[in-house]
Amino acid sequence: MMVAPRRGVYAEEAAEVEVLNANVDKLKSLRKKIGASLARLEESGKTVQEAIGPVYGNTQRLQTMNTNIDRIQEVIEKFKAPLEQRDREERILRSRPDRVGLQEYMSSIDRTSLALRNLKTTNIKSNQQAVSDLGGLLQVGIQNLEDVFRDMLRQESQPIEPLKQLTTKAEFPRLSSSKSGQLRTINQHISTHASQVSHPGELTPSARAYAHERGQYITLSLQNLATASLSTARKVNADAVYKQGSNGIGHYAQGIQGMYTAEYDSISAIFTREEWGPVLQATCQSSLATFASTLGNLDTHVKSNLLTDCYLAYEIVDVVSNTSLQLENRTGELKYAMSDALKPVRETAKSSLTTLLNELRTKIQQMQSLPTDGSTVPITSEVMTRLQLMTSYLPPVCSLLRSIGDGGWSAPSAGTSSTSIPTVKSFDVGADGKQLFAHYAADTIDALLAGLDSRAKNLLRGRSLQGVFLANNICVVERMIRNSELDPLLTSAQPKLDSWKKKASNAYLDSWVETSKILLDVHGKNAPRPSSTGAAIDSSAILKSLSGKERDVIKEKWKTFNTQFDELVAKHKSYRMESEVRRQLGKDVQTFMEPLYTRFWDRYHEIDKGKGKYVKYDKGQMSGALSSLA
Structure with missing residues (x-):
């Protein structure tokens, strides 16, 4: 019973095995077929690859080319944009700013300038015409903007009369803040864009326009002051001395200072800091040329009237x-321009200090006569008046003397300009100007007195008269020093004046000295010597001791002395x-003569026993006579 079921199970499994084996055989057969198919497919793929490979490579190149073309088209479109924009901006820039509006006009200039910069960066030859067109268009726009700038300035540049500001102490006019703001904005646009079409270092168109319009305004405003400077220099009387x-x-x-300072403020409100100096220089150039010409004409006038003017x-x-x-302190500019304008007058002023000394010497030497009463000559007061007047111009005169150097006013010889011989002292800018003036004045006075002394010796007879003449002129010199601003300046010159006074006094006393020799004691053989103890002198005893001949000599002395x-x-x-x-001279005579006369009288007054035949003056009368001289 158990065997039968097992066999049945085995039979079923054997049947399944057979089925599986049959399927395996079928799979093997199918695999062979698939392998054969794959072999054929691989063969076919190789054939296709060989045929399609070149086509695929060409396709890639075409795709790259297409990409490049797209990019080129993008660049072309970018290049075309400014050109298309040019047409739009041209309609604006060819119009007047007042028609399209100033702000819109300046915006159009900005856009045009940007387009021009972009085109210039491409560096493509095909764009050169476009660059040229945009540059020309931008130039038109800048020119129109410059015209607006100029018109706005012209409206604010009506000439004024500076004398009114000076007399009323009013401020010189400046551009209003609102107008300055508009001009500043316009200038910024012109300056920014003009740099693309102008050379570096040049004034911008707006700066040139400003310098022209405002320069003309300043020149016309100052014209009357320039004319007045020349007309007030004309002389009615040729000998009249210039009055300060x-x-x-x-x-x-x-007027120049006021207008230039006001203009500097206006420039500062419109232009950049770097432009202030150049624009101010350019603006003032025309009026400075007129100023220099005016100073040149005044210099010619001074040269023609040097002694008085x-x-x-x-x-x-x-x-x-x-x-x-x-101006230098306020603006930092115009120092050298003003110095150049002043130079001719300064050189004339400097040379005048030497010329005046030379003219003084020449004028004295040309004197053909002198007062026979010993009175002064006009040249003394003229010279001292000149020195007095110089103290009213002490700062410029001291400056001129420092540039000449101590003693430099006497250095040049005839035909040599004092300005052509620089010395070490000429560069001593720290020299005491007042001390130099004192030296110059002392030299002038010394030249005056030396010249007068020399002419007196040639033209006046007698040492006394020469001494009086010299003393009188010294007195005028001292008085005019004492009564003027020269007094504190010429304290160092007093020793030299005292020396001249002593010389004059000695010359005057010369004749008195000759007369005083008569009073010198001549002792007889038996006459007692003059007492040195101060004891009373017995005139009678002295005379008795003299011989008759000696008494006759004493009598003759009295007569000669009296005469x-x-x-x-x-x-x-x-x-x-x-x-x-x-x-002073009377005092000098009395001091010199009275002691001699007193001594002589004490010894010999009894010669005529009080009858007055020989002794004309007693001691009191002589003292009175001598006192009357003062």
Whole structure:
């Protein structure tokens, strides 16, 4: 019973095995077929690959080319954009700014400038025409904007009369803040875009326009002051000495300073810091040329009237130097331009200091006669008046003396310009100008007195008269020093003046000395010597000790002395003396003569026993006579 079921199970499994084997055989057969198919397919794939490979490579190249073409088209479109924009901007820029609106016009310039910069960066030859077109268009726009800039300036540039500002102490006009703001905006656009079509270092078109319009405004405004400076220099009287402040140069310089300073403020509100100096220089160029020409004409006038109008040259030097300094401090500009304009007048003023000394010497040497009464000559007061006037121009004169150097006013010889011989002292800018002036004044006075002394010796007879003449002129010199601003300046010159006074006094006393020799004691053989103890002198005893011949000599001495003394007194009183001179010379005579006369009288007055035959003056009378000389 158990065996039968097992066999049945085995039979089923055997049947399944057979089925599986049959399926395996079928799979093997199928695999063979598939392998054969794959072999054929692989063979076919190789054939296809060989055929399609070149086509695929060409396709890749075509795709790259297509990409490049797309990019080129993008660039072309980018290049075409400014060209298309040019047409749009041209309609605006070819119009006037006032028609399209100033703001819109400047925006159009900005866009055109940007397009031009973009085209220039491509560096493609095909764009050169477009660059040229846009550049020309931008130039048109800048020119139209410049015209607006110029028109706005012209409206604000009506000439003024600076004298009104000076007399009323009003501010010189400046451009209003609103107008300056508009001009500044326009200038920024012009400056920014003009750099693409102009050379570096040049003034921008707006700067040139400003310099022209405002320069013309300044020149026309100052014209009347320039004319006044020349007209006030004309002389009615050829011998009239220039009076300080009578020329219009002071107002002219003040007008220049006021207008230039105001213009600097206006420029500062419109242009960049780097442009302030160049624009101011360009703006003032025309008016500075007129100023230089005016100073040149004044220089010619001074040269023609140097002895009387050298003070005008000093005033010009002072006024213009101060103006230049003020402008330099305020603007930092125009120093050299002002200095160049002043140079001819300054050189004339400098040379005048030497010329005046030479003219003084020449004028004295040309004197053909001198006062026979010993009175002064006009040249003394003329020279001292000149020195007094110079103290009114002390700053410029000191400046000129520093440039010449101590003693340099006497250095040049005839035909040699003082300005052509520089010395070490000429460069001593720290020299004491007042001390130099004191030296110059002392040299002038010394030249005056030396010349007068020399001419007196040649033209006046008698040492006394020569001494009086010299003393009188010294007195005038001292008085004019004492009564003026020269007094504190010339303290160092007093020793030299004292030396001249002593010389004059000695010359005057020369004749008195000759007369005083009569009073010198001549002792007889048996006459007692003069007492040195101060004891009383017995005139009678002295005379008794003398021989008759010796007494006759004493009598003759008294007669001769009386005659000569009276002549000297009469001559003294005939001289025309300054009060100080008469007083001083009288004192000198009394101091010298009275002790000698007193001593002689004490010894020999009993010669005529009081009858007055020989002894004309007693001691009191002689003292009175001598006192009357003062």
